Amino acid sequence: MESVSQEHRSFPPSESFSANARIGSMAAYRELYEKSIAEPEAFWADAAEGLHWFRRWERVLNADAAPFYKWYEGARTNLAYNCLDRHVENGLGGKTAIHWVGEPGDVRKITYEELLGEVCRFANVLKKLGVQKGDRVALYLPMIPELVVAVLACARIGAVHSVIFAGFSSDSIRDRVLDSEARMVITADGGYRRGKVLELKKIVDAGVSTCDCLSEVLVVKRGIEGLECPMTAGRDVWYEEMVSGVEDFCPAEEMDAEDLLFLLYTSGTTGKPKGIMHTTAGYMVFAYLTAKYVFDLQPDDVYWCTADVGWITGHTYIVYGILQNGVSQVLYEGAPNHPDEGRFWEIVEAYKVSIFYTAPTAIRAFMKWGDSWLEGKDLSSLRLLGTVGEPINPEAWMWYHEKVGGGRCPIVDTWWQTETGGHLLTPMPGATSTKPGCATLPFFGIEPAVLDDAGNDVAAGILAIKKPWPGMMRGIYGDPDRYRQTYWCKWGGQYYFPGDGARCDADGYYWILGRVDDVVNVSGHRIGTAELESVFVEHADVAESAVVGVPHEIKGQGLMAFVTVIQGRAQDEKLNRELMGMIDQSIGKFARPERIIFSSDLPKTRSGKIMRRLLRDIAEGRELGNTTTLADPGIVEQIQRQFQEGA
Numbered sequence: 001m002e003s004v005s006q007e008h009r010s011f012p013p014s015e016s017f018s019a020n021a022r023i024g025s026m027a028a029y030r031e032l033y034e035k036s037i038a039e040p041e042a043f044w045a046d047a048a049e050g051l052h053w054f055r056r057w058e059r060v061l062n063a064d065a066a067p068f069y070k071w072y073e074g075a076r077t078n079l080a081y082n083c084l085d086r087h088v089e090n091g092l093g094g095k096t097a098i099h100w101v102g103e104p105g106d107v108r109k110i111t112y113e114e115l116l117g118e119v120c121r122f123a124n125v126l127k128k129l130g131v132q133k134g135d136r137v138a139l140y141l142p143m144i145p146e147l148v149v150a151v152l153a154c155a156r157i158g159a160v161h162s163v164i165f166a167g168f169s170s171d172s173i174r175d176r177v178l179d180s181e182a183r184m185v186i187t188a189d190g191g192y193r194r195g196k197v198l199e200l201k202k203i204v205d206a207g208v209s210t211c212d213c214l215s216e217v218l219v220v221k222r223g224i225e226g227l228e229c230p231m232t233a234g235r236d237v238w239y240e241e242m243v244s245g246v247e248d249f250c251p252a253e254e255m256d257a258e259d260l261l262f263l264l265y266t267s268g269t270t271g272k273p274k275g276i277m278h279t280t281a282g283y284m285v286f287a288y289l290t291a292k293y294v295f296d297l298q299p300d301d302v303y304w305c306t307a308d309v310g311w312i313t314g315h316t317y318i319v320y321g322i323l324q325n326g327v328s329q330v331l332y333e334g335a336p337n338h339p340d341e342g343r344f345w346e347i348v349e350a351y352k353v354s355i356f357y358t359a360p361t362a363i364r365a366f367m368k369w370g371d372s373w374l375e376g377k378d379l380s381s382l383r384l385l386g387t388v389g390e391p392i393n394p395e396a397w398m399w400y401h402e403k404v405g406g407g408r409c410p411i412v413d414t415w416w417q418t419e420t421g422g423h424l425l426t427p428m429p430g431a432t433s434t435k436p437g438c439a440t441l442p443f444f445g446i447e448p449a450v451l452d453d454a455g456n457d458v459a460a461g462i463l464a465i466k467k468p469w470p471g472m473m474r475g476i477y478g479d480p481d482r483y484r485q486t487y488w489c490k491w492g493g494q495y496y497f498p499g500d501g502a503r504c505d506a507d508g509y510y511w512i513l514g515r516v517d518d519v520v521n522v523s524g525h526r527i528g529t530a531e532l533e534s535v536f537v538e539h540a541d542v543a544e545s546a547v548v549g550v551p552h553e554i555k556g557q558g559l560m561a562f563v564t565v566i567q568g569r570a571q572d573e574k575l576n577r578e579l580m581g582m583i584d585q586s587i588g589k590f591a592r593p594e595r596i597i598f599s600s601d602l603p604k605t606r607s608g609k610i611m612r613r614l615l616r617d618i619a620e621g622r623e624l625g626n627t628t629t630l631a632d633p634g635i636v637e638q639i640q641r642q643f644q645e646g647a
């Protein structure tokens with residue numbers, strides 16, 4: 001991939017786009033931005049005005065116990081109410097909320113009023129089963145409308161949802177259920193992923209048998225022919241049976257501003273994923289406002305985000321941010337290349353999608369499949385494109401701009417994280433001149449800096465965020481110290497530390513340079529190298545392991561694993577297979593390394609620290625860096641030989 005530091009092209013929004021945009025000029029952006037920084041409380045109070053509150057806030061920001069910030073203290077509201085009831089009350093009940101496109105050709109259109117009804121009935125089922133406000137409920141569902149419905153049903157009654165992406169393994173489900181002490185898992189008999197049937201209920205069963213906290217498994221029928229779905233008596237119930245006879249309306253619980261809304265587990269630098277906590281009012285306002293401005297949402301837009309609801313992108317920019325804005329959206333269950341590689345463009349054409357939000361890894365795959373899949377497809381409905389999840393290389397950006405956007409659609413390259421709740425760095429599509437590969441400028445209320453380890457301002461270094469913002473995480477579930485230490489200790493509590501490197505150019509634009517810690521971004525999926533390492537060492541034949549991230553043409557980054565085997569044990573294909581199988585079992589297939597390289601030792605300093613830098617050099621075929629500090633310099637050459645032989 002070419003280097004972003006060579007990139008000088010700049011693309012202003014077209015006059016016609018700016019003329020109708022919510023933020024139509026840099027002057028308009030700057031005016032609002034400056035207000036948001038100078039008077040954050042006034043800015044965020046204004047932002048909250050358009051939403052529904054059972055009770056208004058007494059204080060917009062309480063920083064007394066920083067970094068445990070509180071937003072909209074004293075307020076009472078409900079996310080589901082703001083996503084649904086508010087629109088129905090405003091006469092938008094008949095508007096399509098979701099155009100669902102299912103995998104084997106199933107389609108469903110759901111209006112806001114119908115969605116409200118479904119959410120109410122689902123909420124009443126949860127109540128009937130004894131779920132109460134504050135209870136944790138894990139969701140393991142395919143991309144079907146019931147996933148959105150179940151999320152909103154939890155929010156409606158104040159249950160805390162913990163969505164587990166349906167590509168995760170049984171062990172991952174177990175760990176998340178135990179960590180959050182979830183009382184219920186909501187799943188489906190099966191689902192489709194990339195054209196294949198996944199037996200979701202069986203995966204859940206294999207994970208939760210040892211979870212004493214769990215009382216019910218609620219199963220939605222996806223209706224896949226021939227799929228077996230064993231039910232455990234006394235624990236498992238069919239949603240379809242429970243819903244018959246429940247009331248059509250369920251009042252929305254009045255939630256405190258800082259009541260927990262959801263947990264979403266994400267990877268960090270240690271082996272154990274962290275339960276990121278998001279609370280009610282601040283997240284709600286931030287999701288609403290970022291979606292509105294960054295996607296320039298207009299009443300007749302048809303929006304489509306291709307992420308899964310199992311990741312933060314789906315939480316904020318399929319469910320909460322988009323539905324709060326009352327627009328219509330496409331929800332797609334399937335894969336980009338099933339039944340063929342033109343599938344996405346067919347959907348854009350069929351539903352007249354106007355805003356399309358996807359990941360750079362998908363764009364690189366489209367490029368590889370070739371332009372012919374776009375030919376003959378009418379993409380003229382598109383007016384705005386977005387990317388998320390990983391750095392986008394300028395070549396992919398240009399392809400997206402020209403081939404998908406026809407040269408006329410602004411691209412919003414949005415930088416943010418599970419922890420940030422919503423966009424922090426992003427162009428304003430009607431104002432910002434974009435540069436290929438650049439996340440550009442801060443959203444309102446966000447004050448970024450690029451610092452060195454000592455906290456000095458530098459041109460290229462580590463990204464830092466100065467002020468708190470409403471959508472920020474409120475902590476790591478069950479581990480407040482880890483929250484403080486991971487995110488707020490690097491620069492003495494003055495800045496939030498996201499873990500990304502960045503560069504600020506002469507125009508004040510921010511370029512994200514990738515992670516500065518041991519987190520790797522594989523196809524936009526965040527994976528901690530320590531997670532894989534701790535899986536490998538569980539194998540009886542493995543002594544030690546080190547996993548590093550390496551550039552990958554399509555995935556952005558891939559994982560390369562170096563494993564040392566206990567003396568006398570075989571380093572063969574069988575072991576390779578077993579280790580790959582352990583990753584599938586412990587994390588999920590998406591976390592498989594590109595390769596496992598066996599050796600008798602790893603390169604270590606004399607004090608015993610593994611030198612990952614050298615492993616990266618080997619994996620990327622680079623000349624080896626300084627090896628003089630190694631305890632045994634011969635070992636890198638041995639690994640290098642192994643690597644080249646197996647390639």
Ligand code: PRX
Pocket residue numbers: 266312313387388389390391392413414415416417418419439498499500512514515521524525526
């Ligand atoms: O490294 C950054 C990368 O994804 C990380 C956050 O991952 P996750 O919490 O899974 O959330 C992904 C979806 C918001 C960040 O620390 N990242 C995300 N967006 C971008 C990005 N890197 C570069 N450019 C982006 N636009």
